[in-house]
Amino acid sequence: MAYSEKVLDHFKSPRNVGTLNKDAKNVGTGLVGAPECGDVMRLQIEVDDATGLIKDAKFKTFGCGSAIASSSLATEWLKGKSLDDAMRIDNMDIVEELALPPVKIHCSVLAEDAIKAAIADYQQKNGITAPVAMAEALA
Amino acid sequence: MSQRRLIYLDNNATTPCDPRVVDAMIPFFYEKHGNAASRSHQFGWEAEDAVDYAREQIAKLLDVEDKEVIFTSGATESNNLALKGVFEMYAKKGNHIITAETEHKAILDTCGHLEKAGAEITYLKVREDGLIDLAELEAAIKPNTILVSLMWANNETGVIHPMREIAIICEKHGVLFHSDATQAVGKIPTHPREVGIHLMSFTAHKMYGPKGVGALYVSRKNPRVKVTAQMDGGGHERGMRSGTLNVPGIVGFGKAAEIAREEMQQDAARLSKLRDHLQTELTKLEETKVNGNEQSRMPHVANISFKHVEGEGLMMTFNQNIAVSSGSACTSASLEPSYVLVGMGLGDDLAHSSIRFSLGRFTTAEEVDQAIELVRAGVNHMRDLSPIWEMYQEGVDLTKIEWSAH
Numbered sequence: 269m270a271y272s273e274k275v276l277d278h279f280k281s282p283r284n285v286g287t288l289n290k291d292a293k294n295v296g297t298g299l300v301g302a303p304e305c306g307d308v309m310r311l312q313i314e315v316d317d318a319t320g321l322i323k324d325a326k327f328k329t330f331g332c333g334s335a336i337a338s339s340s341l342a343t344e345w346l347k348g349k350s351l352d353d354a355m356r357i358d359n360m361d362i363v364e365e366l367a368l369p370p371v372k373i374h375c376s377v378l379a380e381d382a383i384k385a386a387i388a389d390y391q392q393k394n395g396i397t398a399p400v401a402m403a404e405a406l407a
Numbered sequence: 408m409s410q411r412r413l414i415y416l417d418n419n420a421t422t423p424c425d426p427r428v429v430d431a432m433i434p435f436f437y438e439k440h441g442n443a444a445s446r447s448h449q450f451g452w453e454a455e456d457a458v459d460y461a462r463e464q465i466a467k468l469l470d471v472e473d474k475e476v477i478f479t480s481g482a483t484e485s486n487n488l489a490l491k492g493v494f495e496m497y498a499k500k501g502n503h504i505i506t507a508e509t510e511h512k513a514i515l516d517t518c519g520h521l522e523k524a525g526a527e528i529t530y531l532k533v534r535e536d537g538l539i540d541l542a543e544l545e546a547a548i549k550p551n552t553i554l555v556s557l558m559w560a561n562n563e564t565g566v567i568h569p570m571r572e573i574a575i576i577c578e579k580h581g582v583l584f585h586s587d588a589t590q591a592v593g594k595i596p597t598h599p600r601e602v603g604i605h606l607m608s609f610t611a612h613k614m615y616g617p618k619g620v621g622a623l624y625v626s627r628k629n630p631r632v633k634v635t636a637q638m639d640g641g642g643h644e645r646g647m648r649s650g651t652l653n654v655p656g657i658v659g660f661g662k663a664a665e666i667a668r669e670e671m672q673q674d675a676a677r678l679s680k681l682r683d684h685l686q687t688e689l690t691k692l693e694e695t696k697v698n699g700n701e702q703s704r705m706p707h708v709a710n711i712s713f714k715h716v717e718g719e720g721l722m723m724t725f726n727q728n729i730a731v732s733s734g735s736a737c738t739s740a741s742l743e744p745s746y747v748l749v750g751m752g753l754g755d756d757l758a759h760s761s762i763r764f765s766l767g768r769f770t771t772a773e774e775v776d777q778a779i780e781l782v783r784a785g786v787n788h789m790r791d792l793s794p795i796w797e798m799y800q801e802g803v804d805l806t807k808i809e810w811s812a813h
Contacts, residue, residue, distance in 0.1 A: 271723070279723060285792055302810030303795055304755030306717055306744065310794035328794035332719040336792060381811075 271333055272367035278337035283344050286326040288312040296390025298382040307331030307375065309339045311382035313346055313354070315390055322346050322354060327382075334372035338362050338379035351387055414729045414774045418613075418767030419562050419590060419708060424659070425615040425768070431662040432617065435655035443652045444643060454654045461661025465622060468664040469607075470598040474627055477644045478657055481621035482589040483513040484637075485608035488623055488648065489585045490517045492634025493554050493606070494526055497583070501551030505582075507531040507539050508750040510558055514587055518556075527551070535752045536700035537566035541576065548580045555584050559591035559607075563734065563747040563763055564699030565708025567591070574603030583632060589613055589621075593667035594705060595675060599624050605632050611656065615768055616663030620656030623647075670768075678766050679706035681775045685764060686711065688779045692786055694799070698734075698748055698761060707766040710734070710748075712757045715796035716789040721762065724785030729778050734761035 271279070290297045294315045301308040307330060314324040325343035329336045341362055346354055362368070362376035391397070415423070435457060443458045445451025459473070466473045479485045490504065504521065506514055508530045518528045529547045531539050539557065548555075555577050560567045570586065577584040585606040591597050592607075593614025599607045610621035625647065626632045640649025686697060686709040694714035713721060718733030734745035744758035753761075762782070766775070790796040795805060 279720075282792060287797065299794065299808075300811050303715075303759070303805065304744075304810070306719075306755075306759040308793075308795055308810070328792055328797060330715060330720075330789075330793040330795050331717045333723040335717075336720060 274341075274366050275333055275337040275368070278340040278366070279333045282327075282336055282340040284324075284326050284340065284347075285328060287328065288314050288324065288326050293393055294390070296386040296388070296393065298385025298387075298389060300381045300385055301331070301335075301378050303330065307335045307378060309335065309378050309382040311339060311342060311346075311379070311386045313386045313390060315351070320350055322349050322351070331375065331378075332372075334366070334368055334375040335378060337366050338368070338375045339382060341365060342379045342383055346383065351390070354383060354387060357383055413727075414770075414778050416764045416766060416770065416774075416778060417730045417732050418770075419565075419763065419765035420732060421612045421618065422615045422767050423769060424612075424617055425663060425666055427666060428616055428659045428662045432655040432659040435658050439654075441654070443654055444641065454652075457654060457658050458652055461657045461664075464661035464668075465664040468593065468597075468668045469600075469624060471600050471624060472627060474645065475624055477623045477625055477647050478652055478660075479621045479623055479648055480619055480653070481612070482511075482587065482608045482610035483621075485610070485621050485623040486511070486513040486587055487517050488634055488637050489606045489608060490514065490521060490554070490556060491637055492647070493583060493585070493632075494521050494524070495635040496633050497553045501549075501553045503527045503529070503549055503552040504554045504556060505529045505531065505544065505547050505552060506556045507533060507558075509533050509537065509561055509563075509747045510556070511562055511587055511589070514556055514558070531557075533750055537561060537564050537698070537747075537751050538568065538700055538703065541569070541572055544573065545576050545580075548576070548582060552580070552582050555582055557584075557586060559586050559588035559597060560595075560705045561699070561747060562590050563732075563745060564710045564751075565590070565705035565765070566699040567595070567703045567705060569703070570602045570604065578603055583630070590705065593664065594671060594707065596671070600626065605630060606634070611660035611663055614663050614667050617656050617659040620653050620660045622660070674768050675706040678768075678770070681770060681772060682707055682709050682764070682766055684772075685709060685766075685775050685779060689782055692783060696757065698751065698753065707770075708763070710761055710763045712748075712753070712761040713786045713789075714757065714760055715793050715799055716760050716786055717793075718760055718762055721760075721782075721785050721789050724788050725778075725781040728781050732763045732765075734758050734763065 288295045297312045299310045309329045311327045313322045316323040325346040327339040329339045359376035359380040441450030441454035443454040462473045583605045587608045592609035605626040607624040612618040638649050696712040698710040734748050748758040
């Protein structure tokens with residue numbers, strides 16, 4: 269299967285690979301997927317307490333090229349966004365940006381799940397109640 | 408775009424055609440274009456002679472009689488003909504067929520088809536090393552068993568089944584024995600009569616011959632085996648397989664068999680050294696696992712799991728330079744990993760992390776050395792990106808994590 273240029277670019281030079289301190293109060297961590305399914309994404313956000321904006325985002329992904337590209341792209345998009353805006357990132361935006369073929373759509377879904385899981389973790393740590401829709405998305 | 412020549416380590420998928428094979432085939436496209444079934448002129452006779460000669464070359468490789476070689480379009484057709492043909496021909500004797508879970512799809516899907524037609528199929532499990540349990544095979548044989556079908560060598564792991572031991576069990580119970588020997592013929596000695604195999608499938612394109620031509624060995628004496636034709640027509644190939652013979656393909660197949668007979672031993676010796684070197688070097692990486700019994704394995708194959716790295720992603724790090732196969736089928740909607748590896752009890756995670764390296768006649772030592780470097784770099788790159796590798800290194804018990812399977 270041929271990958272798009274953008275997938276190849278993110279795969280070869282992934283942005284924001286790394287680990288934030290998951291115990292820090294202003295860091296939210298989302299871990300989604302399962303090794304037996306062939307992909308696991310861990311996406312982390314660091315929120316600026318003063319502005320409420322995401323000031324840093326990091327990821328690590330076990331998976332195919334599209335899964336790595338989806339999470340790499342997600343971290344790029346997350347930086348500088350408010351949590352509300354971050355919640356609005358839709359998997360289809362990722363599909364479009366990376367020109368993912370139908371068999372790889374699940375990679376984008378996983379990236380969206382990872383974003384929502386990271387936000388939920390941050391909100392839980394900081395005593396913010398997650399909206400019902402988000403809880404459902406994580407179930 | 409200038410690009411280094413790809414290093415081809417996927418010879419179990421298909422082998423390049425040996426140039427000597429191509430040379431032998433060329434006259435049969437134009438100058439000697441006859442139909443081997445044309446009995447009234449020179450063109451036909453020439454084609455028939457060429458087919459007879461190829462049949463002889465192949466029979467010599469197998470140490471069988473010429474007439475026992477039935478040409479087909481490939482191993483898939485040979486497997487279909489063997490299983491469906493035996494099921495129909497021996498319907499009065501019974502309807503039970505024994506095979507194994509790790510067989511090729513051409514066997515498993517044919518068995519599935521036969522189940523709908525009233526066959527009873529037993530799918531033997533394999534042990535962790537990919538081999539079947541012979542006691543389990545014997546215990547599975549019943550009065551209505553007509554056929555045991557077990558592959559000679561597995562396509563994904565290269566694991567070689569104990570053919571003679573299986574044949575002895577079949578003989579003892581008066582059951583026919585078919586083997587899909589696609590991955591073994593031309594690479595290791597495969598003599599069905601001597602071993603006690605009654606039907607054997609194989610194909611040219613896995614032994615440096617052309618694609619689109621294969622054969623089924625059908626024993627003609629002790630026992631005389633018959634299969635019902637699966638294609639109706641002119642009654643070619645002793646009535647078992649109608650259809651105009653693929654003369655150039657068959658000529659190439661014959662030449663490939665002749666070369667294999669002469670060079671198999673030296674090829675195998677050279678390739679097993681290269682394979683061992685590849686395997687030794689790659690398993691120096693932490694957390695790797697060689698899949699399949701190493702004592703009973705094809706000389707040119709190594710199937711290795713690189714833990715905490717996903718196979719398709721790993722391949723992507725080096726697929727501009729090396730061509731291999733992965734046990735991970737992440738492109739399918741179901742995300743199913745290799746059923747062969749899962750059948751061997753490998754966890755889905757390890758199956759997703761596996762790469763099959765299959766060397767061939769044209770693989771060089773330099774290519775293997777380059778591949779070692781590229782794969783190592785790829786594994787390290789992917790592990791740097793892998794959250795589960797990080798967790799493993801931190802001592803997290805990955806089995807205790809509640810993963811969100813999707």
